[in-house]
Amino acid sequence: MTGTTEKLRVRDLRKTYGQVVALTDAQFDLAEGEFLTLLGPSGSGKTTMLMIIAGLIQPDKGEVWIDGKLATFAPSYKRDIGMVFQNYALFPHMTVHENIAFPLRMRRMAESKIRDEVQRVLDIVRLPHVADRLPRALSGGQQQRIALARCMVYRPSIILMDEPLGALDKKLRDQMQLEIKQLHTELGITILYVTHDQEEAMIMSDRICLMNDARIEQLGTPADLYFKPRTVFAADFLGESNLLDGVVQSAGHGRATVKSAGDAVIKAPAADVFAVGQAVKFMVRPERLRLLDPVESADNVIEGTLDQIIMVGGVTKYYVRLPTGPVVSATRLTRGPVTGLERGTRVRLGWPADSTVLLPT
Amino acid sequence: MTAAGRRFGAWRAAWPLLPVLIFLGFFFLYPVGQLLWLSVEIKGTGALTAMHYQRLFASTLYVKVLQITLETSAWCTFFSIVGGYPVAYLLATTSERRRNNLMLWILLPFWTSFLVRTFAWIVLLGRNGAINGWLQALGLTDEPLSLIYNFTGVMIGMTHALMPLAILTMVSVMEQIDANLPKAASTLGARGGQAFWRIYFPLSLPGVAAGGLLVFITAIGFFITPALLGGRLQTMIAQVIITQVQDLMNWAFAGAVSVLLLVTALVVFYLYDRALGMSTLAGETPSTQGGGGRNPIARLSAWIGGHLLGAIGRLCDIVSEAYERLVPRPASRPTREWSRGVLAFLVFLIIFFLAAPTFFIVPVSFTTDAFIEWPPKFFSLRWYDTVFVSPLWREAIVRSLLVGVLSASLAMVVGAPAAFVLVRQRIMGKTALLALVLSPLIIPRIIIAVALFYFYARFGALINVRFIGTSLGLVLGHAVLAIPYVVVTVMAVLKNYDERLDQAAGSLGANPVRTLWHVTIPLIRSGLIAAFLFAFITSFDELTIALFVSGGLATTLPKQMWDDALLKVNPTLAAVSTILLVFITGMILAAEYLRRRALGRSSAA
Numbered sequence: 001m002t003g004t005t006e007k008l009r010v011r012d013l014r015k016t017y018g019q020v021v022a023l024t025d026a027q028f029d030l031a032e033g034e035f036l037t038l039l040g041p042s043g044s045g046k047t048t049m050l051m052i053i054a055g056l057i058q059p060d061k062g063e064v065w066i067d068g069k070l071a072t073f074a075p076s077y078k079r080d081i082g083m084v085f086q087n088y089a090l091f092p093h094m095t096v097h098e099n100i101a102f103p104l105r106m107r108r109m110a111e112s113k114i115r116d117e118v119q120r121v122l123d124i125v126r127l128p129h130v131a132d133r134l135p136r137a138l139s140g141g142q143q144q145r146i147a148l149a150r151c152m153v154y155r156p157s158i159i160l161m162d163e164p165l166g167a168l169d170k171k172l173r174d175q176m177q178l179e180i181k182q183l184h185t186e187l188g189i190t191i192l193y194v195t196h197d198q199e200e201a202m203i204m205s206d207r208i209c210l211m212n213d214a215r216i217e218q219l220g221t222p223a224d225l226y227f228k229p230r231t232v233f234a235a236d237f238l239g240e241s242n243l244l245d246g247v248v249q250s251a252g253h254g255r256a257t258v259k260s261a262g263d264a265v266i267k268a269p270a271a272d273v274f275a276v277g278q279a280v281k282f283m284v285r286p287e288r289l290r291l292l293d294p295v296e297s298a299d300n301v302i303e304g305t306l307d308q309i310i311m312v313g314g315v316t317k318y319y320v321r322l323p324t325g326p327v328v329s330a331t332r333l334t335r336g337p338v339t340g341l342e343r344g345t346r347v348r349l350g351w352p353a354d355s356t357v358l359l360p361t
Numbered sequence: 362m363t364a365a366g367r368r369f370g371a372w373r374a375a376w377p378l379l380p381v382l383i384f385l386g387f388f389f390l391y392p393v394g395q396l397l398w399l400s401v402e403i404k405g406t407g408a409l410t411a412m413h414y415q416r417l418f419a420s421t422l423y424v425k426v427l428q429i430t431l432e433t434s435a436w437c438t439f440f441s442i443v444g445g446y447p448v449a450y451l452l453a454t455t456s457e458r459r460r461n462n463l464m465l466w467i468l469l470p471f472w473t474s475f476l477v478r479t480f481a482w483i484v485l486l487g488r489n490g491a492i493n494g495w496l497q498a499l500g501l502t503d504e505p506l507s508l509i510y511n512f513t514g515v516m517i518g519m520t521h522a523l524m525p526l527a528i529l530t531m532v533s534v535m536e537q538i539d540a541n542l543p544k545a546a547s548t549l550g551a552r553g554g555q556a557f558w559r560i561y562f563p564l565s566l567p568g569v570a571a572g573g574l575l576v577f578i579t580a581i582g583f584f585i586t587p588a589l590l591g592g593r594l595q596t597m598i599a600q601v602i603i604t605q606v607q608d609l610m611n612w613a614f615a616g617a618v619s620v621l622l623l624v625t626a627l628v629v630f631y632l633y634d635r636a637l638g639m640s641t642l643a644g645e646t647p648s649t650q651g652g653g654g655r656n657p658i659a660r661l662s663a664w665i666g667g668h669l670l671g672a673i674g675r676l677c678d679i680v681s682e683a684y685e686r687l688v689p690r691p692a693s694r695p696t697r698e699w700s701r702g703v704l705a706f707l708v709f710l711i712i713f714f715l716a717a718p719t720f721f722i723v724p725v726s727f728t729t730d731a732f733i734e735w736p737p738k739f740f741s742l743r744w745y746d747t748v749f750v751s752p753l754w755r756e757a758i759v760r761s762l763l764v765g766v767l768s769a770s771l772a773m774v775v776g777a778p779a780a781f782v783l784v785r786q787r788i789m790g791k792t793a794l795l796a797l798v799l800s801p802l803i804i805p806r807i808i809i810a811v812a813l814f815y816f817y818a819r820f821g822a823l824i825n826v827r828f829i830g831t832s833l834g835l836v837l838g839h840a841v842l843a844i845p846y847v848v849v850t851v852m853a854v855l856k857n858y859d860e861r862l863d864q865a866a867g868s869l870g871a872n873p874v875r876t877l878w879h880v881t882i883p884l885i886r887s888g889l890i891a892a893f894l895f896a897f898i899t900s901f902d903e904l905t906i907a908l909f910v911s912g913g914l915a916t917t918l919p920k921q922m923w924d925d926a927l928l929k930v931n932p933t934l935a936a937v938s939t940i941l942l943v944f945i946t947g948m949i950l951a952a953e954y955l956r957r958r959a960l961g962r963s964s965a966a
Contacts, residue, residue, distance in 0.1 A: 056544050058695050074692035076547040089545035093563050102559075105671075106550035150549065160548075 005032040006068070007157050007190045008053065013062035015048050021214045022048040026062070028209055028219055030158065030192060035184050037193045039201040040211030041237075046194050049211075050160055053192065055079050067157040077106070082151030084161040088143045090135035096122075096146050097131040103154045121149040124183070141172045148180070152189065161193045165200065177203050198238050202226070210234055232359050235283040242286060242328040243359075248278045256358060258282055261324040264302045268356035281359045288355040289330035291318060291347055298350025304328070306345045309338050320347055375788050377778030381798060381844065384775050389801060389841045392816035393808060397623070399815070400616030413617035423601065427621060430598040433515060433587070434580035438527075440520040441576045442569055444711050445527035449568070450561075451708045452528070453535030463712070464532075465953060470715045471525035472949050474902045476922050477938040479589045481718045482518050483509065483930050484725050484733055486590075491721060491735040514590035522586060523579055524715060527572040534568025553700060554677020558670045566666075574633050575803075578626050582805025585904065589926060598622050599807040606811055606909065619808045626805060719942060726935035733930055744936035754921060754937070761901055761918040764832050768839035769847075769896035775840065776847035776896075777889065783848070784855040802845045806905040813838050814909035830912035838906040843896035850895055850956075854888030887955040894952040898945065 008030035015023045023045040030036050038046035051057040053064055055076030064072045071079050082103075090099050100118045109117070122128050125145040135143055144164060151159050164180075165173045181204050184191055195201055201208050202222045210217045210225060210233075218225060218234045229235035232243060246258035246266060256270035258280060266282055274280060284300075292298060304320040307327055311317075311334055318330045318341075330349055341347075403410045417423045448467070452460050470478065485491045486508035493505040508514055538561065546556035584599035591597075598618060605615040690696050721735075726744055728737035748754045776798075782788070783795060801809060817828035828834035862884070866876040882889070904919040911920050918937070925934055 054544075054548055056547070070692045072692055073690075073695050075552075075690070075696075076544075077550050077552050079548075081548060083545065083548040085541045085545055087539065087541060089539060089541040091542060091546075091560055092539075102546070102551070103549035106555060154550070 006030070007032050007034075007066070008192065009063075009065040010049070010053065011063040011065075013049065013052060013064070014060045015045075015052060015057065016060055023052070023059075023214050026216055028216065030190060032190055033188045035181070035191045035193065035204060035206045037195060037201040037205040037208050038211055039195060039198060039208050039237075040217070041196060044211040045214040046196075046211045047162060048214075050162055050192065050194050053158075054081060054083050054160055080157040082154070082156040082159045084144075084147045084151055084159065084164045086163045086166050088135075088147040088164075090143055090147060090150070092135055095132050095134055096127075096138070099135065099146060100150045100153050103150065107154060117153055121153045124152065124187070125149045140168050141176060144168065144176055145179075148183070152183075152187070158190045158192055161191060163195055164193075165195075173200075180204065202238070210237065212237075227357075229283065229357060229359070232281055232283075232361065235357065235359060240286050240329065240331075241283050242289070243281050243283050244322075244326060244328070245361075246280055246282055248274050248276050248280055248358075251276055255353075258358065260302065261326075262302060262322055264300070266300045266302075266356060267353040268300075268358045269354055270358045273360075274358060279361055281361050283357045283359055284351050284355055286317070286329045286331040287315075288351045289328065289349050290351065291330060291332070291341075292350045294348075296348075296350065299353035300356060301348055301350045302328075303346065303348050306341060306343055306347050308343070309341065311338070318347075320349060374786050375782050378782050378794065380775045381779040381848075385797060385801070385841065385844065388813065388816075388837050389809065390797075392812035393804065396616045396808065396812040396815055397620050398616075399613050400620050402613075404613065413614050414620075416614065417617050417621060423618070423621075426596055426598050426601055427625070429595065430581050431625070433512075433519065433595065433597060434577050434583075436516060437519040437523060437580045438573050438577045440516065441524040441527040442531075442573050444520065444714075445524045445531060445572065446565075446569065447704060448708050448711050449528045449531035449535055449572075450565075451704055452532045453538070454540070461957065463708075465949070466712050466716045467525050467528050468949055468953065469946060470521070470719065471529065472898050472902070473719055473945055474904075474919060474938075474941055475522050475585045476904065476919055476926070477722065477941055478522060478719055479518055479586055480926070480930060480934055480938050481720075481722045482514070482521065482590060484721045484735065484935070485718055486514055486517065487733065487735075489732070489734045494735045509590050510592040512591070512595060515587050515595045518586040518590040519580060519583060521715065521718065522583075523576045524711075526579065527576050530572035530575055531565065531568040534571065535565050538564045551674075552678055552681055554681060555674040558674035558677065563666070563670060570633060574629065577629060578803055578805065581622060581625055582807045584807065585923075589930070599805070602807055602811055603908065606814065612815055615811055619811055622805050623808055626803070630803075722935050722938045722942065725932060726939040728932050728935075730932065733932060733935065744932045745940075747933050748936050748940070753916070754918075754933075757916045757918045757921040760832060760835075760915060764835045764839060764917060765897045765901040767832070767836045768843055768900040769893050771836060771840040772843035772847045772896045773889070773893055776844040777851050777892070780848045780851035780855060784852050785860070798848050799845045801841050806842070809841065810838070810906045810909045813841075813906060817910065829910055830914035832915055834910045835900075835907060835915060835917065838910055839900035839903055842903060842906070843899045846895045846899055847892045850892035851885075851888060854885050854892075854956075858885060887958045891952045891956040894948055894955070898948055898952075902945075 006029055010029070011027045013023055013026040014021075026045070026049055028036070038049060040046045048057065052059045052062075053066075055071070055074060055078075058073055062072070063070065067080055069080075091102065094102070097118055100121060101114045104114045104117060118131065119128070122131060125148060127142060127145055127149075130138060130142065130146070135146065138146065147164070148159075161180075165176050168176060177200060180191075183189070184204075193201075193204065205222055207219065207221055208225050209219045212233050218230050220228075225234060225238050229238065235241045235243060244260055246260040249257045249259045249265065251257075251270060251274045252272070254269055254272070256268055256274055258266045258268060260266055260282070268282055290298065292301065302322060304322040306318065307321045308319040309316060310319070314334055315331045316334045316338060318332070319327050320330065321327050328349065400413050401409050401411070403412070452463055452467075455463070483490065487493070488505045488507075490508070492508060493502075496502045496506065497504075508517075542560050542564070543556045546560045547553075551559065581597075582599050583597060584603060587595045587597045588600055598621065602615050602618050602622070605611045605618060724739075725733055725735075725737045727740050727742070728734070729741040729743070730738045779798060783791065783798075788794075813834075814829065817834050821828040826833070828837070858881070862880055863876050866880045867873070871879060902919060903917070904923055907917045907920040908923065911917060916924075918941070922934055922937055925931070
């Protein structure tokens with residue numbers, strides 16, 4: 001689906017409010033038909049970035065190119081963008097039809113053509129019968145779809161979405177995630193999406209731009225971010241992770257060994273940036289940890305005592321306390337009631353070397 | 362439990378409404394009703410007559426006065442709205458800090474006595490006033506212009522008096538408008554003009570309508586400004602009522618004139634309600650607006666309005682497009698929004714118009730001259746001496762303070778419990794109750810005053826208690842006027858109060874009384890004090906009721922000022938006004954400080 005035409009190019013953006021840096025060193029590209037998510041905790045700069053791209057905030061420096069045209073300081077009404085706001089920002093005094101017709105009227109389209117276009121997008125979002133209602137007469141999910149329809153109707157280069165599902169309850173949110181994703185795939189629209197929900201980002205995005213502390217932390221596909229996080233923050237923010245301290249013992253040829261606090265030696269694949277004697281963290285996902293049988297062995301093994309077992313439906317979580325203090329968790333698919341294991345049992349945990357991720361502290 | 366049982370249960374929890382209902386029923390509803398009855402009754406017989414109304418319409422005199430009243434009020438409303446809108450818009454769309462600071466400059470004139478502000482205009486606009494002085498000094502005119510004792514004077518004075526009310530009402534509606542909507546319009550391709558006229562302006566209309574209505578209703582009951590700044594041709598209907606009661610003792614006819622005034626007020630309300638719905642008065646967006654109006658008139662006006670605003674928006678587009686063609690905006694450089702600067706300048710001028718004139722009264726109070734003249738001849742404290750030496754003035758000041766404290770206390774005791782019920786209980790007829798509690802603000806004050814005067818005379822004779830010419834009568838009357846302010850202020854604070862705190866206290870073992878005493882009241886204390894201060898200022902500044910009820914004996918400060926001003930506007934009044942100005946400013950700053958603290962505290966909790 002992803003084309004090669006560049007729809008958005010962001011270079012070196014910076015925005016400060018007095019002493020506070022809201023965004024700095026931001027750059028990325030967005031290709032036609034791509035779904036990119038700005039993901040990060042609140043205050044990480046993702047909304048600032050979106051507002052600058054929308055033309056609602058002016059940056060201190062940097063450039064924004066939309067569809068090949070420089071738009072850094074262009075007023076938002078002249079940018080070829082659509083935006084879905086967190087609270088939808090549907091005009092409460094206008095009917096659904098008038099709301100969707102608004103951008104077309106601003107573009108001076110003939111009324112007869114407007115009618116067809118409005119009906120077209122209402123069909124796309126599967127709400128063909130609500131044209132004469134006021135926004136407040138619609139449910140949250142319906143308002144959400146109308147807000148999307150209002151953006152799609154004039155076919156902007158990019159659609160920006162600012163936490164559009166934040167106001168919906170869990171079940172509706174899950175459903176809308178799939179619907180938006182489906183519209184994106186079917187219609188080939190280019191979407192820049194903002195959320196703080198990592199699960200949402202993983203489900204919907206072609207690529208995720210993880211943000212932290214006014215900077216881009218890491219940009220890549222969901223799989224990249226999950227399997228190859230480059231920082232402790234990235235490893236911690238996406239999915240569950242076990243993060244342990246260690247010191248590099250040997251390094252070279254894309255591999256390294258790390259001595260962890262409990263004297264266990266951990267093997268891991270590693271880029272050549274780590275030096276012997278360097279303090280590092282290593283990360284392993286709970287689903288990669290296995291409780292080993294007494295005779296079983298693995299690339300990496302650590303020992304500890306079982307602290308807690310929690311059955312969460314489909315998976316069961318085992319919390320193991322290491323002799324040095326930290327607790328790691330291992331998840332397994334639930335096969336039946338747990339037997340033979342109880343608190344205080346000494347256990348061994350093992351995992352393959354290539355499931356270990358070495359991270360600079 | 363049945364539905365009826367539940368409703369009864371809800372009503373049982375509504376008992377704190379009783380004091381306010383009884384009090385307003387007795388000292389407000391009944392007297393006003395009695396006055397209206399008086400105008401259609403043949404004296405003492407209970408039979409109906411249209412005699413007084415026939416007299417009212419028999420000569421063109423009263424019809425003419427009514428016409429003048431409506432015209433003056435309509436123009437005053439127009440100027441207040443047109444001048445107030447940009448201020449309200451800026452206040453509603455600026456940062457919170459800036460809003461709070463600017464708001465003080467609106468609240469100050471809002472709470473400063475109409476009398477003081479009218480005196481200020483005499484200093485400014487009079488034949489020997491400041492403006493004429495400057496014009497002549499600059500050589501722009503050879504002889505003084507007639508700026509007062511005519512329509513211009515009345516219009517300036519009344520617009521100055523009522524614009525703060527228009528602004529405050531409009532701001533409360535505009536603050537509810539989602540700040541994302543204009544932004545959304547912009548991303549959808551609307552320029553500033555289109556976004557404003559098609560989105561913001563229609564959404565702010567309920568505020569414009571509510572503000573206009575309140576200004577109009579207040580204006581038709583006005584008498585201070587037309588009496589002091591107008592000529593014979595600017596006589597308004599309230600002045601006729603005062604003459605009928607004070608000079609001619611013609612109660613029935615005064616009743617008939619009052620009815621005329623009240624009917625006018627009610628007709629305006631009715632038209633307003635038909636067009637927009639009463640709920641917008643409370644600052645809520647109307648349930649029907651734009652496309653889906655519920656009656657043909659509203660739908661038609663919405664249709665016309667929609668197209669008109671669309672056309673204005675389009676026009677703005679064409680102008681700004683032409684401008685951009687002349688002065689292109691490159692996307693590579695930051696641009697400044699000049700429209701915001703123009704707005705700020707305009708608002709500065711309007712706020713200057715609202716806030717500055719009052720201060721001209723200060724230098725005049727230090728004049729050595731026996732007349733109000735500009736520039737004043739400095740420097741003497743003799744007018745302050747006069748005020749503090751004269752037993753008349755001293756007594757008036759003391760009485761005003763006493764009556765203020767007592768009536769504010771009474772209004773608090775009666776009004777605050779009602780506010781609790783109105784915010785927290787779900788009861789039937791809440792809107793009607795709120796309307797009743799707020800109606801002393803809406804019914805022209807002059808009607809309440811005349812009605813109370815008559816009621817006091819009759820009822821006092823019946824139970825052998827003197828209400829007229831005593832502080833008692835003043836306290837009760839002023840409490841009627843102060844109750845709406847108390848209820849509104851306390852309701853506002855309670856709406857921000859997290860009720861879970863009370864539930865927490867309850868779950869920790871505190872009974873309702875102890876919860877109220879140890880948790881609720883300490884948290885909303887600042888709000889309660891602010892309500893008290895507002896009530897106090899209402900009474901302290903009040904002239905209309907005092908005009909009748911004080912009966913020339915128990916004179917309050919505004920009454921004494923009025924009497925003095927009718928004889929001659931002299932520097933003593935400037936001295937009193939200065940004292941009042943300092944006093945009121947202090948009170949407002951205190952009340953505002955407390956209000957902000959209350960809002961901060963209850964929401965932070």
